Amino acid sequence: MPVPHYHVVAAIIRHEGNILCVQKGVSKYAYISHRYEFPGGKVEPGESPQSALHREVQEEICLDIRIDEWYYTVTHEYPDFRITMEAYLCSAMRIQSLLLTEHIDHQWLPATKLTQLDWAAADWPIVIRLAGTS
Numbered sequence: 001m002p003v004p005h006y007h008v009v010a011a012i013i014r015h016e017g018n019i020l021c022v023q024k025g026v027s028k029y030a031y032i033s034h035r036y037e038f039p040g041g042k043v044e045p046g047e048s049p050q051s052a053l054h055r056e057v058q059e060e061i062c063l064d065i066r067i068d069e070w071y072y073t074v075t076h077e078y079p080d081f082r083i084t085m086e087a088y089l090c091s092a093m094r095i096q097s098l099l100l101t102e103h104i105d106h107q108w109l110p111a112t113k114l115t116q117l118d119w120a121a122a123d124w125p126i127v128i129r130l131a132g133t134s
Contacts (some may be wrong), residue, residue: 003081006081007086008085010053011038011087011088012038013038016069020108021037021106021117023103024103029078032120032121034118036120039060041060053088055100057127068090074125074126076122114131115131
């Protein structure tokens with residue numbers, strides 16, 4: 001039986017020289033539980049990637065963002081599903097405090113420190129590219 005394939009988007013949110021990293025809680029899949037990721041999620045049918053990104057970031061962390069430009073696309077196959085993830089460079093607008101609705105922690109880190117976190121496998125190619133170690 002073929003594994004499901006999802007089109008997802010990720011926001012590389014920059015603010016004052018740092019990048020937002022959010023940590024997942026417990027997932028039904030142990031291999032992504034407690035891993036860091038960039039905020040984002042699934043693109044719904046009929047939705048543009050940019051609209052999905054705005055919606056997902058609002059739902060997950062209640063933050064207004066400006067999408068600056070496409071950055072990188074990753075295709076990754078996990079044991080139970082595959083994703084094609086479009087990552088966009090974004091700017092945070094009017095940060096006071098984040099409201100994490102789907103994550104257990106967040107950190108703002110400079111790109112050079114991103115590799116110190118335990119990232120979900122699909123996010124690693126983006127992390128490596130941002131950190132300049134590719």
